Amino acid sequence: MAGRIEDYGVIGDLQAAALVGNDGSIDWLCLPRFDSPACFGALLHDERAGRWLLAPAAGGRCARRRYRGSSLVLETEWETPEGTVRVIDAMPPRGEAADVVRLVEGVSGRVPMRMDLRLRFDYGDVVPWIRHIDGDVSAVAGPDAAWLAGPTPVTVADGTVSAEFTVGPGEEVPFVLTHTESHLPRPHPVDGPQAVRDSEAFWADWIGRCTYDGEWADAVRSSLVVLKGLTYAPTGGIVAAATTSLPEEIGGARNWDYRYCWLRDATLTLQALLATGYQDEARAWREWLLRAVAAEPMNLRIMYGLHGERRLLEYTLDGLSGYEGSAPVRVGNAAADQYQLDVWGEVLDGLHLAREAGIAPNESAWDLQRALLDYLEGHWEDPDNGLWEVRGPRRHFVHSKVLAWTGLDRAVKAVERFGRDGPVQRWRALRARIHDDVCERGYDADRNTFTQFYGSQGLDAALLLMPAVGFLPWSDERVRGTVDAIRRELGEDGLVLRYRPDADGGVDGLPGGEGTFLVCSFWMVDALHGIGRTGEARELFQRLLGLRNDLGLLAEEYDPHARRQLGNTPQAFSHLGLVNSALHIDTARSRTSRTEEVATCAR
DSSP states (O other), rough: OOOOGEEEEEEESSSOEEEEETTTTEEEEEEESSTSSSSEEEGOOOOOGEEEEEEEEEEEOOOOEESSSSSSOOEEEEEETTTEEEEEEEOOOOSSSSEEEEEEEEEOOOOOEEEEEEHHOOOOOOBOOEEEETTEEHHHHHHHEEEEESOOOOOEEEEEEEEEEEETTTTTEEEEEEEEETTOOOOOOOHHHHHHHHHHHHHHHHHTOOOOSSTHHHHHHHHHHHHHHHHHHTEEEEOOSHHHHOSTTSSOOOOOOOOEEEEHHHHHHHHHHHHHTTTTHHHHHHHHHHHHOOGGGGGOOOOTTTTTTOOOOOOOOTTSOBBTBBBEEEOOOGGHHHHHHHHHHHHHHHHHHHTTTTOOOOHHHHHHHHHHHHHHHHHHSSSOOOTTTOSSBBOOHHHHHHHHHHHHHHHHHHHHOOOOOOOHHHHHHHHHHHHHHHHHHEEEEETTOOBTTTOSSSSOOGGTTTTTTTTOTTTTHHHHHHHHHHHHHEEEEEEEEOOOTGGGGGGSSSOOOOOEHHHHHHHHHHHHTTTTOOOHHHHHHHHHTSSSOTSSSSOOOOEEEEEEEESSSSSSEEEEEHHHHHHHHHHHHHHHHHHHHHHHOOO
């Protein structure tokens, strides 16, 4: 059985990622890319779908684990009756091929160890041909080949590579699994201990560029490392999560593939990276964004593949039982074909943020933005599927209209502040028209709150972003009323749901429910802080920090009743929310401290 979602740590090489359980089993790994078919898929079925166990022969969960420094080098320790042993897991920066390094270190006593490697390509469907070659193990199946190198004798039976050995104080036993395409020659093997050191050095250098040293420095740095770990280095794209089909409700059908790049993450990503000193990563993300949307801006997709692919056809893997029986298991994402009006505004907002931050302009970028604006002018009145990708009927979602306003607002500012050319008077007039339309048709005066869509009785946590994008000031009573209404109607044990699926007769067209959405709870932190209730904001922020697992990782959602994480993991949106909320509160604290210091000096 797979562990709880919070039982897993993540390692990665900026092109792929593996989930390592606290029992020493790698239960999820897709190679050579985040979105490739899994070769370890036990997370969504059982060990028959592939896994790599390396742990004391006695089994059981570890006594402790941690990341080495601010890195994705994972260190796991067990205390057994025979002694203490440590396993270090890393995926070093990719060279010739993808490598997974597992280094066993004896700490005390002599601990019997067990290694079971079950490679199952194509999501567990293909058992490879396994052979002993030149002292190592080769596994080949169709397009995939993998090599296992290690110093201990191994046996091969029923498609499983196994070893039993004992490790004593100061002894090291390295295993290296290397993946390549089957038609290529075997890559040069890496040295396991040196690869671990190289990984640590890479991460130490990268996090050393972080400029944030505020109150929550450890949490922010940890989340930034996760975001970097979800970056696909060859293109600069950032995947939403490393997994597919981890459920939003245990046993439910709300299981989606998040191994792709969402456009709406752009602004939040740029905010987090630029505010913490990562100009290169922000520039790479902007360039990915420009390339992805360059083809036919009028046909903008909400998400793209790692290289900007547009076709992300969704299908189900009926041979997998799903995480804790949560079926179906999905590959691809049909939401890629949805019409979501807000992404036009998200892209324009993200590019405006990069412009304000001084990232050197791409000479063709403004032409692209003009094309986006032309489409927005003619289609802002269309109903859409909304940012939550509901699979019900299209509606006039308030958040979508607000982001259309945002796109026009950023265009006006581009002319006023940066001298860009464009019909600014027309854009100003349309900006005002959209603002009036939202305030008239998207606001419920009786309840003093904006609603999920025009005429809706439901609410939407994305309404918390209205003042954040500048649509209304934080001091506006309608904003305060909306914040209170969302806390009251979407609150679950102090956390925040995205929306109520059963509102308005079932807004999303899907069965079942889901947990509280973590980024929405971080938005509530920002909203409470924005309306002056900073004490409540800090209290909620500390609560959210406490929901991270022992390695500082957050999935997409949290079930406050079962007290467990839900959804795909680690989730970029959740970690972006953490970073940006910490920055918002800390910046305000710093500003207050500076003001008090100036006042004291003046006296």
